[in-house]
Amino acid sequence: MQLNTETEQKIIDAAQSVFREKGLDGARMQEIADRAGINKALLHYYFRSKDRLFQTVFRTEVQGVFQRMIEAVTATENIREFLRTFINTYLDNISERSYLIRFVMWESENKSDEFETIFKQVMSTKGFTKNPLVQRIEQAVADGQIRAVNPYHFVLSLIGMCVLPYVAPTAVRNIIGIRDTSSAEFLETRKKEIFNLVWQGLKSK
Amino acid sequence: MQLNTETEQKIIDAAQSVFREKGLDGARMQEIADRAGINKALLHYYFRSKDRLFQTVFRTEVQGVFQRMIEAVTATENIREFLRTFINTYLDNISERSYLIRFVMWESENKSDEFETIFKQVMSTKGFTKNPLVQRIEQAVADGQIRAVNPYHFVLSLIGMCVLPYVAPTAVRNIIGIRDTSSAEFLETRKKEIFNLVWQGLKSK
DNA sequence: GCATGCCTTAACCATTTAGTTAAATCATAT
DNA sequence: ATATGATTTAACTAAATGGTTAAGGCATGC
Numbered sequence: 303m304q305l306n307t308e309t310e311q312k313i314i315d316a317a318q319s320v321f322r323e324k325g326l327d328g329a330r331m332q333e334i335a336d337r338a339g340i341n342k343a344l345l346h347y348y349f350r351s352k353d354r355l356f357q358t359v360f361r362t363e364v365q366g367v368f369q370r371m372i373e374a375v376t377a378t379e380n381i382r383e384f385l386r387t388f389i390n391t392y393l394d395n396i397s398e399r400s401y402l403i404r405f406v407m408w409e410s411e412n413k414s415d416e417f418e419t420i421f422k423q424v425m426s427t428k429g430f431t432k433n434p435l436v437q438r439i440e441q442a443v444a445d446g447q448i449r450a451v452n453p454y455h456f457v458l459s460l461i462g463m464c465v466l467p468y469v470a471p472t473a474v475r476n477i478i479g480i481r482d483t484s485s486a487e488f489l490e491t492r493k494k495e496i497f498n499l500v501w502q503g504l505k506s507k
Numbered sequence: 508m509q510l511n512t513e514t515e516q517k518i519i520d521a522a523q524s525v526f527r528e529k530g531l532d533g534a535r536m537q538e539i540a541d542r543a544g545i546n547k548a549l550l551h552y553y554f555r556s557k558d559r560l561f562q563t564v565f566r567t568e569v570q571g572v573f574q575r576m577i578e579a580v581t582a583t584e585n586i587r588e589f590l591r592t593f594i595n596t597y598l599d600n601i602s603e604r605s606y607l608i609r610f611v612m613w614e615s616e617n618k619s620d621e622f623e624t625i626f627k628q629v630m631s632t633k634g635f636t637k638n639p640l641v642q643r644i645e646q647a648v649a650d651g652q653i654r655a656v657n658p659y660h661f662v663l664s665l666i667g668m669c670v671l672p673y674v675a676p677t678a679v680r681n682i683i684g685i686r687d688t689s690s691a692e693f694l695e696t697r698k699k700e701i702f703n704l705v706w707q708g709l710k711s712k
Numbered sequence: 713g714c715a716t717g718c719c720t721t722a723a724c725c726a727t728t729t730a731g732t733t734a735a736a737t738c739a740t741a742t
Numbered sequence: 743a744t745a746t747g748a749t750t751t752a753a754c755t756a757a758a759t760g761g762t763t764a765a766g767g768c769a770t771g772c
Contacts, residue, residue, distance in 0.1 A: 306747090306748065306749095309748080309749085324532070324617075325530065325532065325533075325613075326533075327529070327530065327532035327533040328530075328531075328532040328617070330728095330729075330730095331729075331730060331731085332729080332730095340749075340750090341749080341750060341751075341752095342730090342731085343731095343732080343733085343749085343750075343751080343752095344748080344749060344750075346730085346731060346732075347748090347749085350731090351730075351731075352729095352730065352731090367682075368682060371682070401616075404612075404613070404616065406675075406678065407609075407674055407675035407678055408530075408609070408613050408675075410675055410677045410678040410681075411606075411609065411675060411676065411677050411678075412529075412533070414677040417677050417678065417681065418677070418681055421681040421682070422681075432684060433682065433683060433684050436683065436684055449707070451700065451703070451704065452696065452700050454683055454684060454685050455696060455697060455700035455701075456700070456704065457683050458668070458671060458672065458679060458683050458685065458697075459667075459668040459700065459701060459704055461671060461682075461683065462664075462667035462668040462669075462670065462671035462672075463663070463664040463667040463668060464667075465667065465671065466663060466666060466667035466670065466671070467663060467667075469612055469674060470611075470612035470613075470615055470616060471616065472615045472616050472619040472622050472623070473611065473612055473615040473616075473622065474663060476615075476622060476623055476626040476627075477572075477573060477576070477626070477638065477666075478638060478641065478659055478662050478663050478666065479637060479638050479641055479659060480659050480663065491657065491660060492660060492663075495656065495657050495660035495661070495664065496660075496664060498656070499656065499661065499664055499704075499705070500704070502654070502707060511717090511718065511719090514718080514719085535758090535759075535760095536759075536760060536761085537759080537760095545719075545720085546719080546720060546721075546722095547760085547761080548719085548720075548721080548722090548761090548762080548763085549718085549719060549720075551760085551761060551762075552718090552719085555761090556760075556761075557759095557760065557761090
């Protein structure tokens with residue numbers, strides 16, 4: 303059997319959208335079939351079980367999340383411009399993919415072993431020994447371009463700032479008191495505010 | 508019927524721990540009964556349905572999360588000390604409660620209407636019209652104690668930095684490359700690094 | 713002693729859901 | 743035209759799970 307790749311893609315797309323919204327436990331095979339515009343029988347014909355389908359989706363999602371993060375790491379000499387570019391492209395990336403980051407963060411904890419395996423594979427495939435973003439910050443510190451922050455903690459902070467409104471939009475809207483976190487206006491303001499805060503916070507006076 | 512409050516509490520505690528780990532969809536009534544050291548019949552005798560039990564737990568968790576956030580807002584005059592205290596107590600609070608923040612953020616999106624309702628109730632009960640943390644920052648800006656950041660975005664950034672390692676520990680460990688996010692050492696370093704970054708980022712030069 | 717309320721036991725019901733099956737249909741290429 | 747692979751239909755199975763029921767046990771206080 304050779305299987306129609308077009309249909310396979312439709313299934314994966316549908317599965318992605320359902321898993322992103324509801325997680326593994328909340329997802330229903332019937333709903334995935336419906337969104338793919340096919341029937342449950344065919345769904346199981348392509349992917350034997352929910353677990354297998356989930357595994358496929360989860361793997362590509364985790365890869366994508368890390369992939370996009372390192373794609374936002376450019377070879378810019380100037381650390382200031384490097385940060386600006388990173389924040390802009392990274393925020394564009396995650397804001398574009400509704401519920402992705404929320405899903406991956408939730409499931410990464412449920413499937414922590416699997417997450418680690420996938421992640422290590424990606425790293426070795428790319429020939430990385432360390433997160434390139436961390437590496438870039440480390441280097442900037444070594445070169446005296448910025449003050450001596452802990453690179454790991456700095457990256458953690460940076461990602462945290464970028465990610466939160468897309469991990470828990472409703473909580474953010476209510477608790478922080480921001481009306482609309484999905485508008486283009488919010489996105490642009492967010493970029494500026496994050497950049498200003500970290501740049502002020504980083505530069506060696 | 509008057510119901511034994513001790514048993515009721517045992518049930519709530521058990522339900523909290525299961526819901527925190529697995530979320531609504533992943534939680535099993537049987538497991539909740541087991542952890543409470545009672546049987547399923549009694550569980551349903553106290554809380555008619557899974558939905559009702561969840562509602563009870565979710566309400567107290569959401570209240571708690573916000574409660575603890577505003578408890579970390581002190582009446583400190585000096586904005587620098589205010590920030591230091593906030594970061595320290597807030598981080599202590601969330602690091603202490605394994606999976607709580609992760610659970611609330613995940614479910615707040617699944618139950619966004621309910622979240623909003625609960626949240627508005629808390630706000631009006633406390634007589635708040637605006638998040639006191641945002642308010643404090645706003646005031647500090649007005650007083651010229653710090654530079655003119657957008658208070659909403661600043662608070663969003665601050666919470667994001669604090670929360671991320673507890674929302675997705677496995678993802679953080681792998682992606683950022685931090686070995687252990689549950690140690691006391693990590694916690695203390697985190698406090699310092701966040702404070703330094705935001706303080707440097709905030710002060711009007 | 714016995715009534716009352718809390719709790720257990722264990723079987724049971726109903727529903728949801730993952731997964732299967734078999735037969736029929738459709739499209740396409742040979 | 744027919745064989746082949748893709749897809750549908752619809753009924754079905756098996757298991758998990760939420761929820762119920764009835765009978766009885768075990769305290770405590772009267």
